[in-house]
Amino acid sequence: MNLAVFYETIAEDPRITITHISLYFALLNEWQVNGEPMLFELDRQSIMKAAKINSRTTYDKTMHGLHDFGYIQYEPFCGCGKSRMVFRRLE
Numbered sequence: 001m002n003l004a005v006f007y008e009t010i011a012e013d014p015r016i017t018i019t020h021i022s023l024y025f026a027l028l029n030e031w032q033v034n035g036e037p038m039l040f041e042l043d044r045q046s047i048m049k050a051a052k053i054n055s056r057t058t059y060d061k062t063m064h065g066l067h068d069f070g071y072i073q074y075e076p077f078c079g080c081g082k083s084r085m086v087f088r089r090l091e
Contacts, residue, residue: 026051
C-alpha cells in the first residue's frame with residue numbers, strides 16, 4: 001500500500017470527501033491489524049467506530065462510493081453487519 005499514490009489519487013478526485021478518507025484509513029488500519037491479507041472480512045460496527053462515522057447510511061454510502069470510484073472492491077453480506085473487501089491497486 002503506497003500512501004503517496006493514495007494522496008496523489010485523491011488530490012485529483014473531486015468525488016472524495018473527508019468521510020471517504022476517514023473510512024479508507026480505518027479500513028487500512030484493519031487490513032494491517034489482520035496481517036495485510038488480500039481479501040479480508042470487516043465488522044461494520046468496529047470500522048464505523050474507527051472512522052468516526054455514526055450513521056449506517058453514511059457508512060454504506062461511503063463504502064459504496066469507495067467501491068464505485070475504484071479504491072476498494074467491496075462485498076457486503078446479507079445485512080448481518082459483516083462484509084469482505086480488497087484494496088484495489090491505485091495508479
